[in-house]
Amino acid sequence: MKNKIFSRREIEGLIADGRKIIILDGQVIKADAWIPFHPGGDKAILHMVGRDGTDEIRALHSVETQARMQKYVIGRIEGRWDNFVPPIQGGQFRKGKEVEKFEGETMYQDITTSSSSSSSTSSPSPIFEPADAEGLRKRRSTSMSSVSSVSLSDDSPSKPTSMDDITTSQLNCDLTKYPSLSHTSQDAIVSKYRALDLQLQAAGLYNCPYTAYAWESLRYTLLFTLFAISLHHSHYILSALSLGLFWHQLAFLVHDCGHMGITHRFHTDTILGIFIADFCGGLSIGWWKRNHNVHHIVTNSPEHDPDIEHMPFFAISHRFFDGLRSTYYDRLMPFDAVARFAIKYQHWLYYPILCFGRFNLYVLSWTYLLSPTQAPRKGPARWHRPLELLGHVFFWYWFGYQTLYLRVPSNSTRLIFLLISHMVTAPLHVQITLSHFAMSTSDLGPHESFAQKMLRTTMDVDCPAWLDFVHGGLQFQAVHHLFPRIPRHNLRPAQKYVRKFCEDVGIPYTIYGFGEGNQEVIGRLGEVAKQVRIFEECRKVAARDLVEGHGH
Incomplete structure (x- = not known):
């Protein structure tokens, strides 16, 4: 059983059925039975579901504990593993025969018998895993509420920045400042x-x-x-x-x-x-x-x-x-x-x-x-x-x-x-x-x-x-x-x-003196405090536009 090679589709189907699957050093671990016993609680495990948790597990657990995890191994994967978004973080997983719409094309997938349709563990699932930075930006910006992303009229005396703009700006800053999210770059870091x-x-x-x-x-x-x-x-x-x-x-x-x-x-x-x-x-x-x-x-x-x-x-x-x-x-x-x-x-x-x-x-x-x-x-x-x-x-x-x-x-x-x-x-x-x-x-x-x-x-x-x-x-x-x-x-x-x-x-190493660090924290808190005022102004504009719209 431990020598069984799981495809990406099979693992996705297991997770869709509620199984707590984690990849550890190329092995497939089913952690369902261990969750009630885990001294560190269930949440830490749930955030690893569908992911290659090798580095996280090694960082937080002793060699002896990692050895005990072998009793929960149900198989292995071949090749590189692309992480899913865990269910607890909003990841969506398909099981059985489901109808999917992707880029205008209707496709039928049989996840539970997917070994014949997908033998690679590294092909991305485009339904919920954008492969490029632009897709990442779009996914982040569309996650904001309609209230926070309200469009302000040009004649408003002070046109505040929407929360979407702040999200996009912060995301772009990180994508520019830190190494690429490409497989080549991240694998080298690992x-x-x-x-x-x-x-x-x-x-x-x-x-x-x-x-x-x-x-x-x-x-x-x-x-x-x-x-x-x-x-x-x-x-x-x-x-x-x-x-x-x-x-x-x-x-x-x-x-x-x-x-x-x-x-x-x-x-x-x-x-x-x-x-x-x-x-x-x-x-x-x-x-x-x-x-x-x-x-x-x-x-x-x-x-x-x-x-x-x-x-x-x-x-x-x-x-x-x-x-x-x-x-x-x-x-x-x-x-x-x-x-x-x-x-x-x-x-x-x-x-x-x-x-x-x-x-x-x-x-x-x-x-x-x-x-x-x-x-x-x-x-x-x-x-x-x-x-x-x-x-x-x-x-x-x-x-x-x-x-x-x-x-x-x-x-x-x-x-x-x-x-x-x-x-x-x-x-x-x-x-x-x-x-x-x-x-x-x-x-x-x-x-x-x-x-x-x-x-x-x-x-x-x-x-x-x-x-x-x-x-x-x-x-x-x-x-x-x-x-x-x-x-x-x-x-x-x-x-x-x-x-x-x-x-x-090429990862920036951030270090401040104690006084400088406190200034950075106070500065961040002050920045978010200003954003509260922007947010409330957006809400007022949205409410005013709603009232005026009903007036017509």
């Missing part, structure tokens, strides 16, 4: 990216520098000790500051555990991560894994990446103005009155809102843990949820009851302690958003390589080596997105390899 991965392995950069974590542990211990001593002596502000800094530093360690970047053992890193995230910090590492894996696969996609879906407070793309539906949250994110107001001023509200970011993480963590479907109930991760729930109970006991209620004397002081301890973690949320908010949100289609997409949607932040502990490795997000399992203390030496790779393949 080949050199995989060679770079081998080079980094040979350089020992996947090996964890445990000495660095010994120094990290001293920092954590010092901060927690300062918190406890200050609390004991009623220095509440100093205690709250120390506790907030303790949480801030621990977040970097949780990130390492989530990527199995410390011991590289699934259960060991998971137990360590649960202790740090849930018991010490009150946050769910299970939620983080589900969220973060999707973020690493569909980075900066407004419809799919939860890390940029912050409606109604922030929007980094005008595509949110149409009331965008999130495939991660499975709900519409309406562009309502609250969103219209907040996003008009988002460049002013950015830092104040991020001061309260940790409270949002509590909500997301509890939503995940109490959901009947999000956390795995089977497989190797089945014990994570009850242990995390225990961790959250413990956290609110030591922090909520023992610290806030028993040790802090009054309600006003408790509120101040709560706010200071949580607001001091705001730089973490700035760092998280900094590497993506100012980068491209364009969708260049299914044929863009993993490496190019990561470098197009992510930037690094330049800082001296002695400040690395403040940024916690998040300043090397471009490097991290290419190689997420490299321990963060090795990201700085890996950076020089990535720079050389970018020069070789």
Whole structure:
């Protein structure tokens, strides 16, 4: 069975029947049975359906995990694989005998018996996969709503740019700035990216520098000790500051555990991560894994990446103005009155809102843990949820009851302690958003390589080596997105390899200083805020034209 050669049409038919088919190194994997067991959640798998997920799977999984995937192999393909658009992203798949109209010609295809009609796995399906850049531009521009693309009368005092024009402009900018989406260009990038991965392995950069974590542990211990001593002596502000800094530093360690970047053992890193995230910090590492894996696969996609879906407070793309539906949250994110107001001023509200970011993480963590479907109930991760729930109970006991209620004397002081301890973690949320908010949100289609997409949607932040502990490795997000399992203390030496790779393949490597990066983010938020005003003016013109039309 594993030697069966599948044609493109056969795979399309399987996906149309609801099968979760992924290509891994030329093998056909049917992941249906694994989805309920996947520690990283179902969404990450769904975004790989119909695609060659070799680079994504290798980047996010250990060699041992990849070996276990062999039990789900049902066959193989021959030749080069052209990616489909996954169903979760709107891809359409044909099954059985269906009537298709393409370029005015009616054709009848029998997908389920297609081995005789199509033996190649590389011929594109023109129904939903434009092969050239012009087709890509047309598909993007026609996806905008009729409201946003309204034609303005020439006699209007100020003729704003339509949302379609902005979409096309951004898309053309990326198509000009980055390498061609042709098979030749993208295959060369893939080949050199995989060679770079081998080079980094040979350089020992996947090996964890445990000495660095010994120094990290001293920092954590010092901060927690300062918190406890200050609390004991009623220095509440100093205690709250120390506790907030303790949480801030621990977040970097949780990130390492989530990527199995410390011991590289699934259960060991998971137990360590649960202790740090849930018991010490009150946050769910299970939620983080589900969220973060999707973020690493569909980075900066407004419809799919939860890390940029912050409606109604922030929007980094005008595509949110149409009331965008999130495939991660499975709900519409309406562009309502609250969103219209907040996003008009988002460049002013950015830092104040991020001061309260940790409270949002509590909500997301509890939503995940109490959901009947999000956390795995089977497989190797089945014990994570009850242990995390225990961790959250413990956290609110030591922090909520023992610290806030028993040790802090009054309600006003408790509120101040709560706010200071949580607001001091705001730089973490700035760092998280900094590497993506100012980068491209364009969708260049299914044929863009993993490496190019990561470098197009992510930037690094330049800082001296002695400040690395403040940024916690998040300043090397471009490097991290290419190689997420490299321990963060090795990201700085890996950076020089990535720079050389970018020069070789012609992909711009984006890096700013911390101040410059913040300016870029604020600039993007301000730009989208202006687009809100344009969007509202378009709506007013459309409404006026509608009324005047009825008048005739």
